[in-house]
Structures are given as C-alpha cells and as structure tokens.
Amino acid sequence: MxxxxxxxxxxxxxxxxxxxxxxxxxxxxxxxxxxxxxxxxxxxxxxxxxxxxxxxxxxxxxxLARWEQRSTDDVIAEIDVETDPAERLHRLFAHVIDYAATGRIELALLASADQASVAATLRRVADRRIEYVAELLRESGLSAGHARTRAVVTVSIYHGFNQLARVSPDALPSTEAQRKALVDSAFESLLPKQH
Known part of the structure; x- marks a missing residue:
C-alpha cells in the first residue's frame, strides 16, 4: 500500500x-x-x-441502508419533533412534495426492484412509510382500517409525484404558493371532516 x-x-x-x-x-x-x-x-x-x-x-x-436511513428514518425523526399529529402529517406532505421534484434515487431503485437487496429495501421503506402515515391518521381520529387505506393512498400519491417530476416536471407546482395549495389539498383529503 x-x-x-x-x-x-x-x-x-x-x-x-x-x-x-x-x-x-x-x-x-x-x-x-x-x-x-x-x-x-x-x-x-x-x-x-x-x-x-x-x-x-x-x-x-x-x-441502500444510507438511503433508507435518510429518506425515511431521518425524515420521520424530523417530523416527529412536532407534537400535533395533524401538523406532522401536513409537514410530511410539504417535505414529500418538495422532495418529489428532485428525488431520483427511488425511481432508479424501482427500476431495479427485481434485485433481491433492492426489493427488500423498497418493501421495508414502503411498509415503514405506510405505517407511519397510518399512525398519524389514527392519532388524528381515523379508525385503524380507514387510516391504513388512506396511508396506502398517501404513499401512492408520493410515488406518483416522484414519477411525474421525472416525466413531466412542468406539471408539478413551481412556486411556493402552488406547492402550499397542493399540500393543503392533499392534507384535507386525508383527514376526517370536522363537524
């Protein structure tokens, strides 16, 4: 040497x-x-x-371990400093929509999901994200079943934003005000209506 x-x-x-x-x-x-x-x-x-x-x-x-830590565990830890579950969900949406415009790693990983280590990591990350969102929705007043269903929809929306940013970046909001409106709209559709 x-x-x-x-x-x-x-x-x-x-x-x-x-x-x-x-x-x-x-x-x-x-x-x-x-x-x-x-x-x-x-x-x-x-x-x-x-x-x-x-x-x-x-x-x-x-x-893969570094990506999992940074893109899921670290994000959850950052969001969890907020005590109100609805506000945590709102902050999570804002983070996700901002990331979707630039994040390319997940799309590359999805293209290699036939590789065992990649598939296992993607599965773990998806399960963790779904469970976290479901937990926030349960804390916000949804039943366990409804929370799980809406959590799956939420994670699907994120993947859709990520792919849309790749194939049609102009379709996503470009200004902070537009991103806020999108976050607010998505957030409102997830939580139970207040009577």
Missing part, C-alpha cells in the same frame, strides 16, 4: 463511498454503481474501496 492509498483511506469513510454510490445510482441507475468510476469521482483508487467493502454488493447494501 502506498502512502497515497493510506491517506485516501484515512480521508474517505464507508459513508463517503455509500453516498457516492447513491449519487451514481440517482444519475444512472444501479448499473452506474461501479467501483472504478466512483473511485475516480472520489479522487481515489480501488484500494480505498476494498479497505471499506468486500465487493460491489456490499457497497450497494451500504448505499
């Missing part, structure tokens, strides 16, 4: 590699998660990669 390899290994963490893999995934799908091009982008060698990972599959697993 050369001095340069040791320095690169000291500078780059497994997290740096996982993030670079996510960036490659967003830009070119799962096939773009290749060690040599990522090493080049990071300004290092394959030796740095092998310092942190056994193989490409391990890098993909780390990238």
């Amino acid at each position: 050369t001095q340069g390899d040791a320095t690169a290994k000291a500078r780059l963490s497994a997290g740096d590699w996982a993030q670079a893999a996510l960036d490659a995934l967003a830009a070119g799908g799962l096939a773009a998660v290749a060690v040599e091009p990522i090493a080049k982008r990071l300004g290092t060698t394959k030796g740095s990669f092998y310092w942190h990972f056994k193989d490409r599959a391990a890098l993909i697993d780390a990238a």
Whole structure:
C-alpha cells in the first residue's frame, strides 16, 4: 500500500463511498454503481474501496441502508419533533412534495426492484412509510382500517409525484404558493371532516 492509498483511506469513510454510490445510482441507475468510476469521482483508487467493502454488493447494501436511513428514518425523526399529529402529517406532505421534484434515487431503485437487496429495501421503506402515515391518521381520529387505506393512498400519491417530476416536471407546482395549495389539498383529503 502506498502512502497515497493510506491517506485516501484515512480521508474517505464507508459513508463517503455509500453516498457516492447513491449519487451514481440517482444519475444512472444501479448499473452506474461501479467501483472504478466512483473511485475516480472520489479522487481515489480501488484500494480505498476494498479497505471499506468486500465487493460491489456490499457497497450497494451500504448505499441502500444510507438511503433508507435518510429518506425515511431521518425524515420521520424530523417530523416527529412536532407534537400535533395533524401538523406532522401536513409537514410530511410539504417535505414529500418538495422532495418529489428532485428525488431520483427511488425511481432508479424501482427500476431495479427485481434485485433481491433492492426489493427488500423498497418493501421495508414502503411498509415503514405506510405505517407511519397510518399512525398519524389514527392519532388524528381515523379508525385503524380507514387510516391504513388512506396511508396506502398517501404513499401512492408520493410515488406518483416522484414519477411525474421525472416525466413531466412542468406539471408539478413551481412556486411556493402552488406547492402550499397542493399540500393543503392533499392534507384535507386525508383527514376526517370536522363537524
């Protein structure tokens, strides 16, 4: 091992590699998660990669774990600082609609859902998101059955926004006021009517 390899290994963490893999995934799908091009982008060698990972599959697993943490667990933790379930749901919608305009990782993952590790991650994330939204809806007054159904609709709407942003970005609201109106409309359709 050369001095340069040791320095690169000291500078780059497994997290740096996982993030670079996510960036490659967003830009070119799962096939773009290749060690040599990522090493080049990071300004290092394959030796740095092998310092942190056994193989490409391990890098993909780390990238998937990072995406799951950031796109679901971290978002839920951020939303959960609010105590009112209706306000948490509203904030979640605002976050999701903003993300849908730029998020490309999920679309790339959906295109690779036939890969076992990707499929397992997507399933876990979808189940977690549905359960979280259902929990907020139950806390807002819906029965468990209605909350679950509306949570599935909510997560479906998010996936629709994400895909629409990819195929017809002009169809989504471009101003903050338009996004707020869309969030308000979606939010109102989910909660029980107040009498």
